[in-house]
Amino acid sequence: MVTNDRSDRVKILKSIQLFSAMDNAMLLEISKSLTTVNLNKGEILFKNGDLDYALYLIEKGKVKVHVGTHIYAYFGKNQYIGEYSLLDSSPRSASVTAVDNSQLLRFDQKDFLKLIDKQPEISRSLLKGLVHRLRDYNTIEVELTKKNIEIEKQRKELERQRMELESLNSTKDKFFAIIAHDLKNPFSTVLGISELLAREFESFDPDSLKNFITQIYKYSNNTYNLLENLLQWSMLQTGRMPLRPSIVNVMDIVQENVELLSGNAKQKNIRITISKSSDCYAYVDVNQITTVVRNLLSNAIKFTEINGKINIKVKSKNGFWVVSVEDNGIGIAEKDMNRLFLLDSNPTTIGTSQEKGTGLGLILSREFVERNGGKIWVQSQIGVGTTFSFCVPKGQMEHTE
Numbered sequence: 001m002v003t004n005d006r007s008d009r010v011k012i013l014k015s016i017q018l019f020s021a022m023d024n025a026m027l028l029e030i031s032k033s034l035t036t037v038n039l040n041k042g043e044i045l046f047k048n049g050d051l052d053y054a055l056y057l058i059e060k061g062k063v064k065v066h067v068g069t070h071i072y073a074y075f076g077k078n079q080y081i082g083e084y085s086l087l088d089s090s091p092r093s094a095s096v097t098a099v100d101n102s103q104l105l106r107f108d109q110k111d112f113l114k115l116i117d118k119q120p121e122i123s124r125s126l127l128k129g130l131v132h133r134l135r136d137y138n139t140i141e142v143e144l145t146k147k148n149i150e151i152e153k154q155r156k157e158l159e160r161q162r163m164e165l166e167s168l169n170s171t172k173d174k175f176f177a178i179i180a181h182d183l184k185n186p187f188s189t190v191l192g193i194s195e196l197l198a199r200e201f202e203s204f205d206p207d208s209l210k211n212f213i214t215q216i217y218k219y220s221n222n223t224y225n226l227l228e229n230l231l232q233w234s235m236l237q238t239g240r241m242p243l244r245p246s247i248v249n250v251m252d253i254v255q256e257n258v259e260l261l262s263g264n265a266k267q268k269n270i271r272i273t274i275s276k277s278s279d280c281y282a283y284v285d286v287n288q289i290t291t292v293v294r295n296l297l298s299n300a301i302k303f304t305e306i307n308g309k310i311n312i313k314v315k316s317k318n319g320f321w322v323v324s325v326e327d328n329g330i331g332i333a334e335k336d337m338n339r340l341f342l343l344d345s346n347p348t349t350i351g352t353s354q355e356k357g358t359g360l361g362l363i364l365s366r367e368f369v370e371r372n373g374g375k376i377w378v379q380s381q382i383g384v385g386t387t388f389s390f391c392v393p394k395g396q397m398e399h400t401e
Contacts, residue, residue: 006031009105012057015078020213021128029119033111039063039098047095053085053109062103065094086112086220156289168237183230187221190216221264226299226360232291233364243285243371247395250280250289250321254312257293261301270296275313282321283395288368292376295361296325296381303386304329319389327387332380340378341366365390 009031013019019027039045039061046052062076072094075081081096086109118121193212197204204212220358234242251274258272265272282289300310304327313324333341339364369376369390380386 009034010079012059016057016080018080018083026119029115030107033115033145034105034107037104037106039102041098041101043098045096048094050062052092053089055080055107057105059103059105060099062099063096063097063102065096066149067094083120085109163251183223183226187218190219229364235365245283245285245372247281247283248286250282250323253290253293254314257290257297261297261315264301268301270301270304270308270310272310272324280314280321281395282392284372284392289370289392292365292368292390297366299361300325300327303327319394321394322389322391324387324389326385328385331382331384332386333382336381337378
C-alpha cells in the first residue's frame with residue numbers, strides 16, 4: 001500500500017540509486033519537499049517544450065517518455081525521470097504520459113536549490129548518485145555500441161542474402177525463359193519435320209530428303225549443346241559441381257574441341273587454324289575448361305560467314321596461359337560487349353546461317369574460368385570480327401622415368 005508517511009518516502013528515496021549515497025537525515029529533508037502527483041491512464045505529466053523544472057519519482061504505475069508517437073522509454077515503480085531539471089532550466093525535450101493510473105512524487109527545482117543552500121553536502125551526495133548514473137549510461141552505451149556492430153553485421157548479411165536472392169530470381173527467370181522458348185521451339189521444329197517425313201516420305205526427292213535430315217541434325221545438335229550447358233549451369237548454381245583441378249595440356253583441350261566441331265565448320269567451309277605451342281600445362285578442371293573452349297569455338301563458327309577463318313592461339317603471359325579464339329565474323333556492337341557475360345541483360349544474336357543461341361554458354365564460360373582462377377574478356381569490331389580470350393594459371397608437369 002502506498003503512503004505519504006515520510007519514513008516510507010525515505011525508504012523509497014534510499015532504494016533509488018540517485019539518492020543512495022545520502023544518509024537518512026538528508027533523505028528526510030528531501031522527503032519533506034516532495035509533493036504527490038496523481039495521473040490517470042493517458043494523462044500527460046508534461047509536454048515537449050514545457051518549462052517544468054522538477055524530478056519525478058514513480059511510486060506506482062507506469063509512464064512513457066515520447067515525442068509524438070515515437071516512444072523513447074518506459075518507467076515504472078521506484079524509477080525516476082527528469083533529474084537534470086534539478087539544475088538545468090531548459091525546456092523539456094520530450095513528453096511524459098501515464099500508461100497506467102500512476103502516482104508520482106515531485107521534487108521541485110526551487111526546493112532542491114533551497115536545500116543545497118541549507119545543507120551543501122546534499123549536492124555532493126547527489127553528485128555521487130549522478131556519477132553512478134553516468135557510469136550506468138556509459139555501460140549501456142558500450143552495450144549499445146556492441147549491439148549496433150552486431151546489427152550492422154546483420155544488415156550486411158541481409159544485404160548479401162538479398163543480392164543472392166535477386167541473383168537466384170534472375171537465374172530462375174533465365175531458366176524458365178530457356179525452357180519455355182529456346183528448348184521448346186527447336187523440338188517443335190524437329191517434330192514438325194519428322195512428322196512430315198514420316199507421313200509423306202515417298203513423295204520427296206533425294207535432295208529434299210537430305211535437306212530435311214540436315215535441318216533435323218542442325219536443330220538437334222544445337223538443342224543438345226544448349227541442354228548440356230543448361231544442365232551444367234544448373235549443377236553449378238546448386239553447388240553440385242565441385243572443382244577438380246589437375247595438370248592438363250591446354251593444347252590437347254583445344255585440338256579435341258576443334259576435331260569435335262570440325263563438322264560444323266565444314267558445313268560453312270570455315271578454316272580453323274591453331275597457333276602451335278608446346279608444353280601448355282595448366283592447373284585447371286579439365287571438364288570445365290573443355291566446356292569453355294567448346295562454347296567459344298562454337299560461337300565463333302556460328303557468327304563467322306561462309307568461307308571464313310578462325311584462329312586459335314595459346315600464349316604465355318605472367319604465369320598464365322592465354323587462350324584466344326579469333327574469327328573474322330560479323331562482330332559485336334560496343335554497347336553489347338559489356339553485357340555479354342551478364343545473366344539479366346545478356347544479348348543474343350542470330351548466327352550467319354540462322355543459328356540460334358541463348359547466350360548461356362558465355363555466362364557459363366565466365367563462371368568456369370573464374371572458378372579456375374582466371375579471367376575472360378572480348379574484343380570486337382562490327383564487320384571485322386571478334387576475339388574471345390581467357391587465361392588460366394600455369395601448372396608444372398611432373399616428369400617420371
